[in-house]
Amino acid sequence: MSIIKKLALVIVSLSLVAVSSVSSAKPFSPKKPIELIIPAGQGGGADEIARLVQGVIEKNDYASKPVIPINKKGGSGGEAMTYVKKKAGDEHTLIITLNNVLTTPVNQPELGIDFFNDFTPLARLITDTFLVWIATEGKNTQGVETFDDFIALARGNGLVMGGTGSMSEDELLLGMMRGQFGFDAKYVPYDGGGAVAKGLVGGESDFTLNNPSEQMGFYQSGDSKALVMMTPERNPAFPEVPSSYELGYPDLEYYMMRAFMAPAGVDAEVEKYYTGLLHTVYHDNEFQTFNIDDGKLMSWLEGYGLKDFLAIEYAKHGEIIKNFD
Amino acid sequence: MDVFILLLEGIFVSFEPLNLGLLVFGCLIGLFVGAMPGLGSVNGVAILIPITFIIPPTAAIIFLAAVYYGAMYGGAISSVMLGIPGASTAVATVFDGRPLAVKGEAMTALTAAAVGSFVGGTVSVILFTLFAPPLAEVALRFNAPETFALMVMAFATFVGLGGDDVPKTIFSILIGLALSTIGLDLITGKPRLIFFNIPGFLHGINFLVLAIGIYGIGEMLWTLEETKGKVQMSKLSVNMKEVGRAFGALKKTIMAMNIGSFLGFFVGILPAAGATPASLMSYGITKQLSKNSKEFGSGVPAGVVAPECANNSASTGSMLPMLTLGIPGSPTTAILLGGMILWGLTPGPLLFTQEPEFVWGLIGSLYIANFFTLVLNIALIPAFLMVLRIPFAILAPVIFVLCVTGGYAPTQSLHDVWLMLLFGFAGYILRKLDYPVAPAVLSIVLGPLAEKALRQSLILSDGSMGIFFDMAEKPIAAIIMYIAIVLLIMPAFGPLYRKFFKKAQTT
Numbered sequence: 147m148s149i150i151k152k153l154a155l156v157i158v159s160l161s162l163v164a165v166s167s168v169s170s171a172k173p174f175s176p177k178k179p180i181e182l183i184i185p186a187g188q189g190g191g192a193d194e195i196a197r198l199v200q201g202v203i204e205k206n207d208y209a210s211k212p213v214i215p216i217n218k219k220g221g222s223g224g225e226a227m228t229y230v231k232k233k234a235g236d237e238h239t240l241i242i243t244l245n246n247v248l249t250t251p252v253n254q255p256e257l258g259i260d261f262f263n264d265f266t267p268l269a270r271l272i273t274d275t276f277l278v279w280i281a282t283e284g285k286n287t288q289g290v291e292t293f294d295d296f297i298a299l300a301r302g303n304g305l306v307m308g309g310t311g312s313m314s315e316d317e318l319l320l321g322m323m324r325g326q327f328g329f330d331a332k333y334v335p336y337d338g339g340g341a342v343a344k345g346l347v348g349g350e351s352d353f354t355l356n357n358p359s360e361q362m363g364f365y366q367s368g369d370s371k372a373l374v375m376m377t378p379e380r381n382p383a384f385p386e387v388p389s390s391y392e393l394g395y396p397d398l399e400y401y402m403m404r405a406f407m408a409p410a411g412v413d414a415e416v417e418k419y420y421t422g423l424l425h426t427v428y429h430d431n432e433f434q435t436f437n438i439d440d441g442k443l444m445s446w447l448e449g450y451g452l453k454d455f456l457a458i459e460y461a462k463h464g465e466i467i468k469n470f471d
Numbered sequence: 472m473d474v475f476i477l478l479l480e481g482i483f484v485s486f487e488p489l490n491l492g493l494l495v496f497g498c499l500i501g502l503f504v505g506a507m508p509g510l511g512s513v514n515g516v517a518i519l520i521p522i523t524f525i526i527p528p529t530a531a532i533i534f535l536a537a538v539y540y541g542a543m544y545g546g547a548i549s550s551v552m553l554g555i556p557g558a559s560t561a562v563a564t565v566f567d568g569r570p571l572a573v574k575g576e577a578m579t580a581l582t583a584a585a586v587g588s589f590v591g592g593t594v595s596v597i598l599f600t601l602f603a604p605p606l607a608e609v610a611l612r613f614n615a616p617e618t619f620a621l622m623v624m625a626f627a628t629f630v631g632l633g634g635d636d637v638p639k640t641i642f643s644i645l646i647g648l649a650l651s652t653i654g655l656d657l658i659t660g661k662p663r664l665i666f667f668n669i670p671g672f673l674h675g676i677n678f679l680v681l682a683i684g685i686y687g688i689g690e691m692l693w694t695l696e697e698t699k700g701k702v703q704m705s706k707l708s709v710n711m712k713e714v715g716r717a718f719g720a721l722k723k724t725i726m727a728m729n730i731g732s733f734l735g736f737f738v739g740i741l742p743a744a745g746a747t748p749a750s751l752m753s754y755g756i757t758k759q760l761s762k763n764s765k766e767f768g769s770g771v772p773a774g775v776v777a778p779e780c781a782n783n784s785a786s787t788g789s790m791l792p793m794l795t796l797g798i799p800g801s802p803t804t805a806i807l808l809g810g811m812i813l814w815g816l817t818p819g820p821l822l823f824t825q826e827p828e829f830v831w832g833l834i835g836s837l838y839i840a841n842f843f844t845l846v847l848n849i850a851l852i853p854a855f856l857m858v859l860r861i862p863f864a865i866l867a868p869v870i871f872v873l874c875v876t877g878g879y880a881p882t883q884s885l886h887d888v889w890l891m892l893l894f895g896f897a898g899y900i901l902r903k904l905d906y907p908v909a910p911a912v913l914s915i916v917l918g919p920l921a922e923k924a925l926r927q928s929l930i931l932s933d934g935s936m937g938i939f940f941d942m943a944e945k946p947i948a949a950i951i952m953y954i955a956i957v958l959l960i961m962p963a964f965g966p967l968y969r970k971f972f973k974k975a976q977t978t
Contacts, residue, residue: 197809205524214517225655228673256662306931334930335658340798350614350931363797363819
């Protein structure tokens with residue numbers, strides 16, 4: 147065993163102690179590669195975090211077995227959640243969340259997913275923010291400089307919005323905005339946030355509600371610009387973009403949680419192991435720097451706090467869906 | 472010219488000892504990964520990503536690109552020698568590569584594959600070097616209606632693929648399309664055609680399951696019936712005369728090389744298409760434009776060159792949207808993209824100016840990797856040919872095992888292995904009844920891409936098909952659509968035209 151591996155083990159076990167109460171049972175360690183299920187396409191926000199987590203774990207040897215990210219993008223997370231549900235008790239499967247884990251069980255009752263009983267929530271690492279994006283040279287959004295300009299334009303015209311799939315976060319957000327600002331838009335679904343960003347710059351859609359990282363390349367090159375960030379405060383990664391609170395729209399606040407869950411029915415030891423592993427990743431320097439530069443909010447949450455948070459979010463999303471049609 | 476100075480620097484970068492060593496190593500791994508059914512460039516690159524965290528980003532991308540590249544060459548080996556597509560990108564290589572091997576011309580098939588790959592790879596890396604920024608603009612303008620038009624064109628070329636029996640070909644295409652709709656609806660996310668509520672159908676029918684079933688199992692059954700187990704391969708000697716003959720056969724494949732290189736590159740740079748559709752389309756178009764299109768499928772070198780040329784060309788092309796737009800042009804580049812982000816690079820329009828050493832090191836390495844894989848491949852042909860000396864009684868079980876692992880690997884579910892066996896029998900029966908099976912394989916690959924693009928387009932146009940024929944608003948889509956229609960009716964009018972033309976001559 148290499149020195150790095152030993153060190154990593156020490157860190158993992160230390161954080162295990164820090165995170166959880168001391169336990170007498172035999173500690174768990176993975177016996178085969180860990181599947182990390184991504185309920186979205188490649189190149190989107192969830193995909194990026196999943197691969198970052200994989201990279202940080204591999205690079206520092208935080209886990210004794212490799213992490214293998216697998217994209218199951220079908221049906222707004224339906225495919226991924228069905229897969230993880232079937233894996234009940236499996237000790238080598240994790241799923242990274244988008245908010246679609248909160249909406250898909252409600253929207254697709256035929257899948258028979260019970261959010262509160264089919265998964266074991268481990269930890270929330272990050273909350274991702276949403277912005278309203280337009281292309282700098284968008285043909286239908288010429289002259290739009292502020293969010294208010296945008297609302298005025300959107301009210302009169304049926305703009306096209308690119309999004310990540312039926313009933314995904316951005317379509318829910320569109321639903322929220324429809325109620326708040328009285329405009330509607332034509333929603334076109336794409337494969338993942340990367341394709342959405344490209345559709346905007348390529349002129350197929352007029353605006354998107356991408357996460358920061360999905361538009362970062364185009365934002366830096368000046369091909370797209372953000373009008374508002376749906377948070378109380380400005381974000382250091384986008385200093386010139388006003389927050390929705392500043393603009394006087396405190397109701398326009400929405401986040402994406404990047405949490406990890408295991409299937410239902412895993413032992414407490416397994417739960418502890420993965421929570422500890424994620425905690426180690428969370429405090430990794432590279433992980434912190436990368437996410438902060440990318441405009442994300444570091445927001446560790448575990449245990450009962452996480453369960454309460456999920457219950458509240460689940461209810462909130464149920465409300466949004468109910469008001470959707 | 473600035474470009475040439477940058478390129479030269481890039482080539483120097485790839486000649487640094489670490490980079491060069493990784494490049495050769497990567498090519499070899501790629502060859503192996505590509506040749507193993509079930510393991511393709513996607514798995515290969517994904518498995519190797521962690522290794523790259525301990526080396527500098529430039530060395531890492533050179534290594535992974537070499538694996539990607541090598542896999543494109545390697546896929547052809549098992550397609551030709553065993554009749555099982557080694558990777559999804561090499562399915563079309565089976566169409567003519569396998570018959571060539573059965574005829575005793577495996578040498579010609581392998582040479583055609585290696586040289587075709589080299590030409591395709593080289594042409595596309597030159598195009599990449601010269602036109603990357605403007606081509607990124609094309610990729611950006613290529614949206615849903617354009618993608619759908621391109622898919623229609625691909626289907627149109629395949630109507631001619633099954634020979635003269637157009638109804639049987641259309642039947643085969645429709646079977647493939649029907650199979651491709653199984654799973655979750657692409658737009659609404661609702662489950663569709665989940666037979667008997669078997670959960671295995673939720674992830675749809677993986678295209679490799681169909682391809683390995685039809686070509687691996689189906690072919691084996693066919694061979695058993697034809698030969699009653701007494702398979703004898705002839706002409707196995709490797710001498711200069713054979714080598715000369717193999718290279719001589721390439722003269723007739725110039726058109727295939729042109730089509731494969733340019734079409735492959737173009738399809739490659741389009742987001743979300745990649746090398747598999749590129750190779751299938753290249754085969755279809757080459758066949759349709761060829762003078763002796765009737766011989767395709769019975770073992771012509773051009774039928775090997777067309778897909779092999781295109782898959783290498785497309786794999787280079789698909790790096791273009793990855794680098795310039797930050798979106799993957801193929802499943803493998805999606806994984807490379809993840810790697811780039813982790814190495815601390817921001818893919819996007821600024822990458823070329825911010826990280827010139829990385830970008831040009833990669834481009835430079837592609838030239839070198841191309842050359843090395845060609846040399847490796849030609850040198851290893853005698854070793855590959857040894858496979859044919861193995862008695863069929865030993866080879867058949869090996870093929871069977873490879874088919875089962877190949878069917879199991881992509882989704883890791885036994886459900887898919889049973890399906891593969893089922894498709895094997897179905898393919899065998901269809902073949903006995905003289906139905907072409909290649910169009911079904913094409914449809915299951917292109918079906919989901921076409922469906923998604925069609926539905927996105929129709930949402931944009933409020934349900935009007937006019938969006939595909941609007942010369943003013945969407946000229947690219949409209950032009951491709953009209954070409955597709957011409958291609959579609961050409962085989963129908965061809966015989967009529969010839970008939971009338973001949974009559975006119977005789978009278």
